[in-house]
Amino acid sequence: MKDLTPNGIALRISLVVAISITLLVFALEYLMSTVNYPLIALVFPVTFLASYTGFRIAVERFIYKKIKVIHRTIHSLKLKKGEEQKEFSLNQIQAEVEDWAQLNKEEIDRLKGLESYRREFVGNVSHELKTPIFNIQGYLLTLLEGGLEDPNINVKYLVKANKGVDRMISLIEGLDEISKLESGTIELNIQKIDLKELIKEVLSSLEMSAKTNNITLKFVEEPTKALWVMADYQGVNQVLVNLIVNAIKYGKENGETLVRLHNLHDNILVEVADNGQGVAEKHLSRLFERFYRTDKNRGRDSGGTGLGLSIVKHIIEAHNQTINVRSTEGIGSTFSFTLKKA
Numbered sequence: 001m002k003d004l005t006p007n008g009i010a011l012r013i014s015l016v017v018a019i020s021i022t023l024l025v026f027a028l029e030y031l032m033s034t035v036n037y038p039l040i041a042l043v044f045p046v047t048f049l050a051s052y053t054g055f056r057i058a059v060e061r062f063i064y065k066k067i068k069v070i071h072r073t074i075h076s077l078k079l080k081k082g083e084e085q086k087e088f089s090l091n092q093i094q095a096e097v098e099d100w101a102q103l104n105k106e107e108i109d110r111l112k113g114l115e116s117y118r119r120e121f122v123g124n125v126s127h128e129l130k131t132p133i134f135n136i137q138g139y140l141l142t143l144l145e146g147g148l149e150d151p152n153i154n155v156k157y158l159v160k161a162n163k164g165v166d167r168m169i170s171l172i173e174g175l176d177e178i179s180k181l182e183s184g185t186i187e188l189n190i191q192k193i194d195l196k197e198l199i200k201e202v203l204s205s206l207e208m209s210a211k212t213n214n215i216t217l218k219f220v221e222e223p224t225k226a227l228w229v230m231a232d233y234q235g236v237n238q239v240l241v242n243l244i245v246n247a248i249k250y251g252k253e254n255g256e257t258l259v260r261l262h263n264l265h266d267n268i269l270v271e272v273a274d275n276g277q278g279v280a281e282k283h284l285s286r287l288f289e290r291f292y293r294t295d296k297n298r299g300r301d302s303g304g305t306g307l308g309l310s311i312v313k314h315i316i317e318a319h320n321q322t323i324n325v326r327s328t329e330g331i332g333s334t335f336s337f338t339l340k341k342a
């Protein structure tokens with residue numbers, strides 16, 4: 001159907017009415033053989049004007065007044081006080097109502113998503129904290145109930161309880177860091193840094209841990225000198241440490257971890273690749289979520305908080321850059337992120 005405004009509706013109806021009446025008058029006069037042409041010429045404009053005015057008022061009053069309320073409600077946020085609504089057509093209203101319904105649906109879906117994310121998050125935090133708290137409580141109770149006098153367990157249990165406290169501290173610190181990164185409280189100190197130098201430092205600081213796990217760390221670098229990027233030194237340091245520690249932790253016996261750099265147009269792409277256990281396809285899209293682990297127990301037992309990759313992603317995004325992962329189960333994983341060239 002054609003898109004009609006109140007004006008258009010009134011105009012069309014009046015045209016039909018005026019033509020019909022004019023034809024009727026003409027037919028009657030013709031039948032009575034007294035055709036008065038000046039009168040007929042007058043009937044058309046008069047009937048057209050009269051019916052146009054009447055229909056316009058009727059359409060306005062009975063249909064548009066009601067629709068206007070709906071239209072105004074939908075527009076209430078967009079129209080400023082005292083601003084008049086322009087004339088609108090039925091098709092326009094239909095399109096706007098559909099848009100409005102679609103927007104509402106999207107907003108409701110978004111809120112539902114946030115709500116389930118919040119619920120899952122609270123559940124995860126309490127679950128993660130519960131384990132070390134119950135462990136600590138168990139050790140302390142045993143000590144209180146006489147274990148303190150037993151030289152076989154007293155120091156051992158205190159050390160274990162202390163480990164639980166350490167674990168709780170790393171969880172709280174991780175959460176605190178994520179919340180600061182999310183709220184923008186942590187100010188990045190973006191400056192020109194020598195990326196190659198930074199990578200070498202991180203690799204040498206993790207050398208021992210790699211050796212203990214029988215993993216070789218390698219930096220595949222082009223023979224150019226310094227490579228300058230604009231980034232926060234501490235932030236990138238933490239990203240590299242987290243990724244390389246994971247590569248070691250989830251690597252295989254006698255495996256290797258490579259750090260590679262690729263020169264892109266405006267950016268440098270940093271890759272941390274391992275030939276370890278890899279990640280199944282179904283987990284990949286959720287890997288950067290807080291507390292997400294492919295193997296719940298193994299990750300926790302190896303001392304991980306499940307927050308490392310989430311922190312890494314936040315740091316990279318705070319640099320307005322991106323991080324990705326590709327992985328094949330049993331073959332290995334490659335985490336890659338970009339940094340802006342200086």
Ligand code: ADP
Binds near residue numbers: 246307
């Ligand atoms: P965690 O403290 O558990 O290591 P992360 O956020 O660092 O937490 O990593 C989340 C999960 O991603 C890990 O539990 C592990 O399942 C998976 N993962 C991370 N890095 C690797 C990797 N290099 N190889 C295989 N799996 C990995």
